[in-house]
Amino acid sequence: YGIEKFIEKCKESVWRYRNEWEKLTERMAYWLDMKNAYATMTNDYIETLWWIFKETEKRKLLYEGYKVLPWCPRCGTALSTHEVSQGYRKVKEESIYIRFKVKSKDSEWQNTSILVWTTTPWTLPSNAALAINSDIEYVCVPDPEEENHWLVLGKKNFEILLGKGFFPETYKNLPAFQIDSFSGREMVGLEYEPLYPDNAPYKVYAADFVSAEEGTGVVHIAPAYGEDDMRLGKAEKLPILSLVDEEGKMLKPGYKWNGMFIKDADPLIVEGLRQRKLLFKTEPYEHDYPFCWRCDSPLMYYAKTSWWLKTTAVKQKMIAENKKINWHPEYLKEGRFGEWLKDLRDWAISRERYWGTPLPIWRCGACKNYSVIGSYDELKKKTLKSGNKYFVMRHGFAEHNSHDIASSNIENDNYKLLPKGKKEIAKTAAKLKKEKIDLIFSSDFLRTKETAAAVADIIGIPKENIFFDARLRDVNVGIFDAKPDEEYHRYFSSNLEKFSKAPPNGENLTDLKNRLMRFLYEMEEKYKERNILIITHEYPTWLIQAGAKGLTDEEAVILKGKKKDFIGTGQMMKLDFIPLSHNQNFVLDPHRPYIDKILLKCEKCGGEMKRINGVCDVWFDSGAMPFAQNHYPFDFAQGKPFANKKLEYPADYICEAIDQTRGWFYTLLADAILLGRKAPYRNVLSLGLVLDANGQKMSKSKGNIVLPIDLMNKYGADAVRWYFYTINQPWDEKLFKESDVQAVLRRFILIFWNCFTYWKIYGRAAGSRTSYGSPTSIINKWLLARFNQVALEATKMLDNYDVVSTGRLLENFVIEDISHWYIRRIREKMKNPNSKEAKEINAVLGKVIMETAKILAPFTPFISEMMYQEMNPSSPRLRSARESVHLENYPVVGKTLSAASKKLLKDMEVTRDIVSKALEVRTKFGIRVRQPIASLKIKSQISPASPRQSRGRANLKNNKELLELIKGEVNVKEIIFDKNIKEEIELDTMITQELREEGILRDLIRQIQDIRKKEGRKPNEMLEFFMATDEKGKNFIVKYAKEFKKSINAKSIIVRSVLEGGYDVKVGEFVFLIKSEK
Incomplete structure (x- = not known):
C-alpha cells in the first residue's frame, strides 16, 4: 500500500472526523473557536513539538535507552506508562x-x-x-x-x-x-x-x-x-x-x-x-492485565531501544506544582493523580509508527552522533545541500505582452521580443555577470529562447550550456490561449481557485507548480556547486518560488499579493532553495515518509545523517497544546505575525474525564514542567464515566450505546445538557436512562418555557415592558429580592466550580418560586391587563425571566437565546444593545442583599411554610384546593423549640399583603391568630352549603377556562356564553351570575333549556351543556 498513501488516508480521516466533531460541537452549543481550532498534524503544531524536544535535550532530559517497555504486538509499537494505565482490565x-x-x-x-x-x-x-x-x-x-x-x-x-x-x-x-x-x-x-x-x-x-x-x-x-x-x-x-x-x-x-x-x-x-x-x-x-487502548490487544513487556523523557528528574517539581492546582473533586490531588506522580517513571516517548509527529532526531551513519532539530529553519541549515545557486528570470517584454494576450500553446508560439524587452534583458544580464552563471535552463517558447540567447551572449555562456525544458513553460490556459488575459482571469472567482480548477484543455496552478518543482529537484540531484539561471514566465516564477518555500495554496496567494504581475518582464530574482520535506504537491509536510528523505550533514564528522524511524507518543502532542496551538515560540518572535501576541498561560480551567488523570491532565503537566514552566492549568474539573442503566460501560459490541446526537434531536440539546449538569456531581459515574432526560425536559425546560410563554401572552395585553419603577406589590418585591438572592448564590457556587448545586438552585427557583408560587399568585390580577397591577407584574416578571435566561445561558443556551430574541429590541420588549444573550454581561446584583430584602425573604419563607402545612391538612381531610373553607388559625405564641419560625409567624399578623397571599393560596375566608391552639396551624374543615356552592362555582369556572383553551381563545377575549341546564342549574347560575360572568370574561350568559352542540360539563350535582361565540 505504501507509507505515503497511508499517511494521506490518515489525514483524510482526521478532517472527516473533525467535521463530525464540529457538527456535534455546534449541535450541543459548545462554545469553541472552531475556525481557529488547532490540529496536532499541522506544520506549525509539529514545529512547536520539535522545539520542545530541543529544549528537553538542552536540559539533558532526553535520552536513548534499551529498556523493557509495554509493547503492542498488533500495533507494533511501545506504549508509555500513562497509555498503559488506561487499558487495564480484570482477566x-x-x-x-x-x-x-x-x-x-x-x-x-x-x-x-x-x-x-x-x-x-x-x-x-x-x-x-x-x-x-x-x-x-x-x-x-x-x-x-x-x-x-x-x-x-x-x-x-x-x-x-x-x-x-x-x-x-x-x-x-x-x-x-x-x-x-x-x-x-x-x-x-x-x-x-x-x-x-x-x-x-x-x-x-x-x-x-x-x-x-x-x-x-x-x-x-x-x-x-x-x-x-x-x-x-x-x-x-x-x-x-x-x-x-x-x-x-x-x-x-x-x-x-x-x-x-x-x-x-x-x-x-x-x-x-x-x-x-x-x-x-x-x-x-x-x-489486572494491560490491553492496548488503541486496538484492545493484550500487551506484552518487551526489551527495545527507545527514546525517553526523563520525567523522574522533574518529579518533585511536578508534585509541588500539583499542590497549587485546584482539583474537583479535591481527593484527586493527593489521591489518583498525586499517587501517580509519586510512582512516576520516565516517559517512553518514541513509537514505531508511521502516522504521527516524527521524532526530530537524526543519527550519523559513520560516527553515530545524533542531532535534535528544534525548528524548520534549523532543519534547512543542517540539510545536506548540493551547493547549487538558482536564479529565476522572466522573459523580456514580447509582442503578446503589448496586447495583453495569453500565450501558452507551443503550436501557436510566434510572439517575439520587442525592443523594450531586449533593453530589459540587457539591463538584467549586466547584473547577472557577477553571479558567474554556469548553466541556463529555459522554457522552449520563442520569447524565452530569445531571452536565453541574449543573456548568454552578454554574460558569456556557450551555447552548449543552454538547455530548453518544456517543464518551464507558462501555465497552460487551454481554451483561453491567444485570447485576452482578462478572459482567463475572469474564469476564476479568485487566485486561490486557480490551484484547484483548470480551464478546459488547460491545467491548474497545482499542476504547474508540480512540473516546475520536479524540474528543480532534478537539478538538485544532477548538479553540484553550480550557478543556474532559469528563464521562464510570470506564473512559473511565482509558483517555483512558492514550491521552493513549501507554501500552501493560501500562502502562495499571499506571496503573490494584489499586484498584477509577480515579477516584471525581463526581471530576475534569486531562488533560495533547499530540499524540503514535502508532499506530492510540494507543500511543506514534516510527516513520514517525506521527512525520512531529508539528509543532514553531521557536524561532528561531516558524514550523512538519517532520521531515526520513530514518531512521538500522541499524548506528547496533546500535552503540548498550550504552546503548540499558538505556534509558540515562533509566532511570538519579532517580525512574526503574532509578535505582540501574549501566550495565554496557564489556563484558568480544564475539564475532562477522570481517566485523564493519567492521560491529558498528566501530559499537560509533564510537558510544561519539562520546559521549566509552572503548572499549565489552575483549576481542574474531572468528569465521571457515563454507563448504561445497569452500570455497564457503553459499547457498540454490547449494543448499549446511546448516541448524544440522537438524544439531542429527540429532546433538544438543552435537556441533555441540563441532565448532566444536575443528575449528580460531575466526577460521579452516571447510570444513564433516557427517561431521565425526558423527565428533565418536562420537569424543568418546559416549565421555564411555559413561564416565558405566560409572560409573553399576558405581556402583550399589558403592554410588554420590563421597567415600571420600583414595585409596590409585596409579591413583586419578593420576586426581585428572591432573584437577587439566587443570582448571588449561583455566582458564588460557580466561582467554586459547584455546577450541580448551581443547576439545582436555578431549577428550584424556576419551578418553585416563579412557576408554582409567583405566577399562581398573580394570575387573577393579570386578567385585567390594563390595570396598574398587571403592568407592574408584567415588568417584574419580564425582568426576572430575562435575567434568569442570562444566568442559564451557559447551561441551556438554546432556550435562553430563544427567550432573549423574543424579548430583545426587535420586539421591542426589552431595550438591550446586545445581538445575543451570549454577548450579554452576566447579571450583577451587588455583593449582598439589603436588610429589607432579607426580611422580606424570611417573611415569605414563613408564609410559604404556613401554606404548605395548611395544604397538607386539606389533603389529610380530602378537601380539594378549589373548595373554600371558613378559617385558618395560626399559632401566635413564640415557641422555645422553634423561636425563629414561631416569631416569623407572629410577625405576619400585621402584614396584610402576606395574609392575603395565604388566604388566596389556601383558599380560606379568614385568618385568625390564636396563641392557644396546639399545632402551628389549624383549619376549620366544616364546609357550609354556601362554601360548598362557592367551591362548585370555582370548579365550573376552571372547566370553562379549559374550554376556552381548547377553542384557542385569547385570555382577554370577550365571549358570549350559551348554557343549557335544568331549573336547579339555572337558579345556581342566576345566584352567582355577576362573579361568574367576570371570571370567565363573558359579554353575556344566556341560559336555555335546550342547546345544539357544545361541551358537557358536570360539577357537583349540576350538569351543563356549554357553548361560546365571539
Whole structure:
C-alpha cells in the first residue's frame, strides 16, 4: 500500500472526523473557536513539538535507552506508562507452578527442584536465571507427587499453598527430618537445569523485588520481558534471550508452538512441561492485565531501544506544582493523580509508527552522533545541500505582452521580443555577470529562447550550456490561449481557485507548480556547486518560488499579493532553495515518509545523517497544546505575525474525564514542567464515566450505546445538557436512562418555557415592558429580592466550580418560586391587563425571566437565546444593545442583599411554610384546593423549640399583603391568630352549603377556562356564553351570575333549556351543556 498513501488516508480521516466533531460541537452549543481550532498534524503544531524536544535535550532530559517497555504486538509499537494505565482490565488466566531441577554435586541438593510460579508461560523459553530474596526464609519439603524428590520454596509461601490444598494435610505436621529451613542466602549461586537446552549458565541470584506474599518466593527471570528482570540482568550481565518477535510470535524452532502468538502458545508450553513432569500445579489467577487502548490487544513487556523523557528528574517539581492546582473533586490531588506522580517513571516517548509527529532526531551513519532539530529553519541549515545557486528570470517584454494576450500553446508560439524587452534583458544580464552563471535552463517558447540567447551572449555562456525544458513553460490556459488575459482571469472567482480548477484543455496552478518543482529537484540531484539561471514566465516564477518555500495554496496567494504581475518582464530574482520535506504537491509536510528523505550533514564528522524511524507518543502532542496551538515560540518572535501576541498561560480551567488523570491532565503537566514552566492549568474539573442503566460501560459490541446526537434531536440539546449538569456531581459515574432526560425536559425546560410563554401572552395585553419603577406589590418585591438572592448564590457556587448545586438552585427557583408560587399568585390580577397591577407584574416578571435566561445561558443556551430574541429590541420588549444573550454581561446584583430584602425573604419563607402545612391538612381531610373553607388559625405564641419560625409567624399578623397571599393560596375566608391552639396551624374543615356552592362555582369556572383553551381563545377575549341546564342549574347560575360572568370574561350568559352542540360539563350535582361565540 505504501507509507505515503497511508499517511494521506490518515489525514483524510482526521478532517472527516473533525467535521463530525464540529457538527456535534455546534449541535450541543459548545462554545469553541472552531475556525481557529488547532490540529496536532499541522506544520506549525509539529514545529512547536520539535522545539520542545530541543529544549528537553538542552536540559539533558532526553535520552536513548534499551529498556523493557509495554509493547503492542498488533500495533507494533511501545506504549508509555500513562497509555498503559488506561487499558487495564480484570482477566482470569491459568498460572502455573513448575519445577526447576537443581544442578549440583552437593548431596544436600541432589534430587531437588526449585518451585517457581508464573502467569506468563510464554516467557519460560527465555528464562536466564532464578531470583530469590536473601532475607526470606525458605524450606525444602518432600515433593508430594514424586518419590525421593524435594521442593524448595519460601516458608511463608509454603504455608499459603498448604492452605490452598497444594500439599497434603499431613504436611502441616511434617517431622523435622522431612523439612529443612534455611536463609535465601544459601541458595545464591546455585545452578539449575534449563527448561529448554541452552549453553548459558543458569544460576540463582538475590533480588529485593522477590516477595514472600505471592507465588513461591522464587521468580523466574527473563530479562527481555520484565523491568525488574532487565535490571537484574544488567547488574549480573545475564544473557537477554528474546524468543518472541515484535508481532508477539514465538521464535523457537523445533517446538509445536514455534510461530504461534504468545497467548495461543501458552497451553502448548504448559502441556509440554506436564509431559516432562516439570509441571507441579496450575491455578486460575484473576488479575489486572494491560490491553492496548488503541486496538484492545493484550500487551506484552518487551526489551527495545527507545527514546525517553526523563520525567523522574522533574518529579518533585511536578508534585509541588500539583499542590497549587485546584482539583474537583479535591481527593484527586493527593489521591489518583498525586499517587501517580509519586510512582512516576520516565516517559517512553518514541513509537514505531508511521502516522504521527516524527521524532526530530537524526543519527550519523559513520560516527553515530545524533542531532535534535528544534525548528524548520534549523532543519534547512543542517540539510545536506548540493551547493547549487538558482536564479529565476522572466522573459523580456514580447509582442503578446503589448496586447495583453495569453500565450501558452507551443503550436501557436510566434510572439517575439520587442525592443523594450531586449533593453530589459540587457539591463538584467549586466547584473547577472557577477553571479558567474554556469548553466541556463529555459522554457522552449520563442520569447524565452530569445531571452536565453541574449543573456548568454552578454554574460558569456556557450551555447552548449543552454538547455530548453518544456517543464518551464507558462501555465497552460487551454481554451483561453491567444485570447485576452482578462478572459482567463475572469474564469476564476479568485487566485486561490486557480490551484484547484483548470480551464478546459488547460491545467491548474497545482499542476504547474508540480512540473516546475520536479524540474528543480532534478537539478538538485544532477548538479553540484553550480550557478543556474532559469528563464521562464510570470506564473512559473511565482509558483517555483512558492514550491521552493513549501507554501500552501493560501500562502502562495499571499506571496503573490494584489499586484498584477509577480515579477516584471525581463526581471530576475534569486531562488533560495533547499530540499524540503514535502508532499506530492510540494507543500511543506514534516510527516513520514517525506521527512525520512531529508539528509543532514553531521557536524561532528561531516558524514550523512538519517532520521531515526520513530514518531512521538500522541499524548506528547496533546500535552503540548498550550504552546503548540499558538505556534509558540515562533509566532511570538519579532517580525512574526503574532509578535505582540501574549501566550495565554496557564489556563484558568480544564475539564475532562477522570481517566485523564493519567492521560491529558498528566501530559499537560509533564510537558510544561519539562520546559521549566509552572503548572499549565489552575483549576481542574474531572468528569465521571457515563454507563448504561445497569452500570455497564457503553459499547457498540454490547449494543448499549446511546448516541448524544440522537438524544439531542429527540429532546433538544438543552435537556441533555441540563441532565448532566444536575443528575449528580460531575466526577460521579452516571447510570444513564433516557427517561431521565425526558423527565428533565418536562420537569424543568418546559416549565421555564411555559413561564416565558405566560409572560409573553399576558405581556402583550399589558403592554410588554420590563421597567415600571420600583414595585409596590409585596409579591413583586419578593420576586426581585428572591432573584437577587439566587443570582448571588449561583455566582458564588460557580466561582467554586459547584455546577450541580448551581443547576439545582436555578431549577428550584424556576419551578418553585416563579412557576408554582409567583405566577399562581398573580394570575387573577393579570386578567385585567390594563390595570396598574398587571403592568407592574408584567415588568417584574419580564425582568426576572430575562435575567434568569442570562444566568442559564451557559447551561441551556438554546432556550435562553430563544427567550432573549423574543424579548430583545426587535420586539421591542426589552431595550438591550446586545445581538445575543451570549454577548450579554452576566447579571450583577451587588455583593449582598439589603436588610429589607432579607426580611422580606424570611417573611415569605414563613408564609410559604404556613401554606404548605395548611395544604397538607386539606389533603389529610380530602378537601380539594378549589373548595373554600371558613378559617385558618395560626399559632401566635413564640415557641422555645422553634423561636425563629414561631416569631416569623407572629410577625405576619400585621402584614396584610402576606395574609392575603395565604388566604388566596389556601383558599380560606379568614385568618385568625390564636396563641392557644396546639399545632402551628389549624383549619376549620366544616364546609357550609354556601362554601360548598362557592367551591362548585370555582370548579365550573376552571372547566370553562379549559374550554376556552381548547377553542384557542385569547385570555382577554370577550365571549358570549350559551348554557343549557335544568331549573336547579339555572337558579345556581342566576345566584352567582355577576362573579361568574367576570371570571370567565363573558359579554353575556344566556341560559336555555335546550342547546345544539357544545361541551358537557358536570360539577357537583349540576350538569351543563356549554357553548361560546365571539
